[in-house]
Amino acid sequence: MRKLLLTTTAIAFVCSAAAPAFAEFNERNIRVSNGINADHPVGNGIKAMQACLDDKSGGKLKLTAFWGGALGGDLQATQALRSGVQEAVVTSSSPLVGIVPALGVFDLPFLFANADEAYKVLDGDFGDQMNKKLEEAGLVNLAYWENGFRNLSNSVHPVNKWEDFAGMKVRVMQNNIFLDTFQNLGANATPMAFGEVFSALETKAIDAQENPYVTIDTSKFYEVQKYVTETNHAYTPFLFLFSKPIFDTYSADEQAALRDCAMVGRDEERKVIQDLNKKSLEKIKAAGIEVNTLSPEEQARIREKSMVVYDKHKAEIGADVVDGILAKLAEIRK
Ligand code: TK8
Incomplete structure (x- = not known):
């Protein structure tokens, strides 16, 4: 009996040294x-x-x-x-x-x-x-x-093609690549912190913003917007x-x-x-927002015309980084 007790104590000791009982949490x-x-x-x-x-x-x-x-x-x-x-x-x-x-x-x-x-x-x-x-x-x-794939919302008119972005005041994140992407589309892009977006949309200081459906829903942007276009322009x-x-x-x-x-x-x-x-998409629609999708041709056209942004920002991001991700994606798509 005594021997058994000693053995169990010894085993317990050996085990506990590695077990979470000795882990250090404050x-x-x-x-x-x-x-x-x-x-x-x-x-x-x-x-x-x-x-x-x-x-x-x-x-x-x-x-x-x-x-x-x-x-x-x-x-x-x-x-x-x-x-x-x-x-x-x-x-x-x-x-x-x-x-x-x-x-x-x-x-x-x-x-x-x-x-x-x-x-x-x-x-x-x-x-x-x-x-x-x-x-x-x-x-x-x-x-x-x-965060997810980003879509455009606005309060002025439906966006179905490249030309519909012209002159639209679009809030973008504080980021040059987004700024150029939207300027290249012909929009009047304005960098702004996220916390200011709702009231800027409400007061019409800006017409548009871009975020995933879930954010358009949970941050209540649909209350101050009329149109959404599924652009999926960035993840x-x-x-x-x-x-x-x-x-x-x-x-x-x-x-x-x-x-x-x-x-x-x-x-x-x-x-x-x-x-x-x-x-969220259903909720946005039920709230009376007009939701549009781009035709495959228009999507391809917008995508094609947006590629200038890659070259423009390659050096600043790091050529190795841009080439690295494109190589990785090519491998995944094989
Ligand atoms: C929230 C932001 C937001 C982002 C933006 O802090 O700024 O539009 O998409 O989700 O991180």
């Missing part, structure tokens, strides 16, 4: 800011991520989400991460090109043909390369979440960024839990967004 309150609202699928992703963190950390790692730009817009929050005064942000990559120019590659018009292509590029080597550049800028990208990712100065003070177990759980959250968020995309 009480952490992690603030995550977002420009979008809590009913956006990012909210579902954060819930799934929290459940995963609860599991791994015994409730010690806690996410507190701030919505609707309550802690500032994408760029402002990202700068707060770099200087170590805020833990995390779910941000579009596009407003961050001033910090990491290579991210502009995701803004090139009509780059991805569908979400699967985007997932393969973002979740693979190419995404890792971008993550290295982000780390050098003081940002740890835990995972690529989804821009969300980045789940963590402050590198803060991340570096966390234990290896905490860091691993955050990385793993951000991927659990990502999978949930992508699932919900795919489903909500269709529902």
Whole structure:
């Protein structure tokens, strides 16, 4: 009996040395800011991520989400991460090109043909390369979440062809590639932070904006717009960024839990967004918005005429980066 007890104690000791009972988790309150609202699928992703963190950390790692730009817009929050005064942000990559120019590659018009292509590029080597550049800028990208394919909404007239963009005042993100894409279309493009878009549309300071259906729905842009055109002109990712100065003070177990759980959250968020995309479109239509699709010929024409933007921005993004993603896409499409 005594021998048995000793053996079990010995086994228990050996096991526990490697088991989570000895893992190092401290009480952490992690603030995550977002420009979008809590009913956006990012909210579902954060819930799934929290459940995963609860599991791994015994409730010690806690996410507190701030919505609707309550802690500032994408760029402002990202700068707060770099200087170590805020833990995390779910941000579009596009407003961050001033910090990491290579991210502009995701803004090139009509780059991805569908979400699967985007997932393969973002979740693979190419995404890792971008993550290295982000780390050098003081940002740890835990995972690529989804914003999605962007569509145009406006309050002036239906957009069915290239010529219909002429003179339209379109808000674009704070990003030169989007600015050029829309100027090239003949629009009067105006860079603006996301937080100002609703009221600018409402007061007619601008006519139009472009975002995925889910955002047109959850940020209530459909209340102040009349027409939507399914342009699918870009797929821009969300980045789940963590402050590198803060991340570096966390234990290896905490860091691993955050990385793993951000991927659990990502999978949930992508699932919900795919489903909500269709529902949001129905809701926008039911609210009286006229929704138009481009004819295949017109889509091809717009795409073709937009390719000048690739050459214009190649050097600034990095020729190796642009060639790298195009090679990767060619491989995926084989
Ligand atoms: C929310 C933004 C938004 C983006 C934009 O903070 O600015 O239009 O698409 O989703 O990141």
